Amino acid sequence: MMKSMLGVIDATTYKDDLEELIAHRPLAGLPIAGRYRLIDFVLSNMVNSGIGSVAIFPKYQYRSLMDHLGSGKNWDLDRKRDGLFFFPASITDGTSEGIGSFNQFAANIDYFLRSKQEYALVANCYTVFNMDFNPVLERHLQSGCDITEIRSGGESLEIYLVKKSLLVDLIQTRDITGYTCMKDIRLDIHHNYKICDYEYTGYAEKIDSISTYFRVSKEILKMNIWSQLFLKDRPVLTKVKDEPPTHYTNTSEVKNSMIANGSVIEGKVENSIIARAVKIGKGSTIKNCIIMQKCTIGDNCELDSVILDKDVMVESGTRMNGNLNSPFVVKKGTVQGALMNS
Incomplete structure (x- = not known):
């Protein structure tokens, strides 16, 4: 002591x-x-x-x-x-x-x-x-x-x-x-x-x-x-949440990404980090993005270099683009629609 x-x-x-x-x-x-x-x-x-x-x-x-x-x-x-x-x-x-x-x-x-x-x-x-x-x-x-x-x-x-x-x-x-x-x-x-x-x-x-x-x-x-x-003998500990494993449909494609549990992936995810309970619709492409908890991304969306804070809803057909030096940030709980494309 x-x-x-x-x-x-x-x-x-x-x-x-x-x-x-x-x-x-x-x-x-x-x-x-x-x-x-x-x-x-x-x-x-x-x-x-x-x-x-x-x-x-x-x-x-x-x-x-x-x-x-x-x-x-x-x-x-x-x-x-x-x-x-x-x-x-x-x-x-x-x-x-x-x-x-x-x-x-x-x-x-x-x-x-x-x-x-x-x-x-x-x-x-x-x-x-x-x-x-x-x-x-x-x-x-x-x-x-x-x-x-x-x-x-x-x-x-x-x-x-x-x-x-x-x-x-x-x-x-x-x-x-x-x-x-x-x-x-x-x-x-x-x-x-x-x-x-x-x-x-x-x-x-x-x-x-x-x-x-x-x-x-x-x-x-x-x-x-x-x-x-992330070491086995020195784990990074966090709050445990009892959620099911992420579901990947036959239309999904994932490359070089981290995806937490409880999500549903129907689209394409590349070089991105997806948090818990996120829904990504069919035909959507997510590249170089950070998607936080409980976000919903509709069908046929295109997101590149975007940060979505928690509980964001992206309507089908929406396109959003930032860049690696200046990502496009969407605030918590907001709705992004096809008419708001960036």
């Missing part, structure tokens, strides 16, 4: 460049890879690294996030001791320019004081990666670091390992030091802490814009990327 870690996930981040997809959901709850949410990656990494106590700090539109995570059962975090904790922030709370607002932590300081773990791992909610955090802790201890920042390709992943007692001190002295988050310490040339870097060499991408979201989703379809993210 003396060398165990406490998981802290900052889910307060809002990215303006993702506004079309996160106006009604938190960034942490953004669907990706057909059946997952962004938060599933960091949360699964923590659980797979032996972290049994995780605190999530959400802020915007977090009802859907709480519905997705529930009691934490699917991550083995529904426990009598430790487990999964939610500490929602008020919309009026001040914000910081980095991950881990000390003001928000201060409002829930009892959680940190009562926890028995010696170290805290403070992480963002929007990085797609599969990482074991135990080697980070080992390096942190061997090097005698005060703070270890995980980086990838020379850039910060905004994930920090720190001794919990030091984190508590930073929270309690924030008004004196002026530090609002972990990033502030790194930027202060006069700090007295030993800050170490840990370079992660696996696949890691932060989702901070529509273009990045679309690019990463397309990269997940590549076997060399898939094999780095």
Whole structure:
């Protein structure tokens, strides 16, 4: 227990460049890879690294996030001791320019004081990666670091390992030091802490814009990327839904795509990600698209480089086209008709 870690996930981040997809959901709850949410990656990494106590700090539109995570059962975090904790922030709370607002932590300081773990791992909610955090802790201890920042390709992943007692001190002295988050310490040339870097060499991408979201989703379809993210011994866990397998009719054709359960495919799907309970009609061609949960696409439609948010209905004969650098985004719950072709 003396060398165990406490998981802290900052889910307060809002990215303006993702506004079309996160106006009604938190960034942490953004669907990706057909059946997952962004938060599933960091949360699964923590659980797979032996972290049994995780605190999530959400802020915007977090009802859907709480519905997705529930009691934490699917991550083995529904426990009598430790487990999964939610500490929602008020919309009026001040914000910081980095991950881990000390003001928000201060409002829930009892959680940190009562926890028995010696170290805290403070992480963002929007990085797609599969990482074991135990080697980070080992390096942190061997090097005698005060703070270890995980980086990838020379850039910060905004994930920090720190001794919990030091984190508590930073929270309690924030008004004196002026530090609002972990990033502030790194930027202060006069700090007295030993800050170490840990370079992660696996696949890691932060989702901070529509273009990045679309690019990463397309990269997940590549076997060399898939094999780095979805590992048998380190599974990406998510909410389990009891739905039947996807039904493929004799008119369907699927190439290089991910299709979740509960869908009905009657048309052609290529280089696309199809979420749960999606209906694609006869004669329709779906290329380079991301189709989210419960969308219905009629017959003889043509979609290329399109993102359909949840519950979108596309009427028969509709054509929609974006491009790989700027996909065409359709908002949740809207109807796209043949007379609205783009």
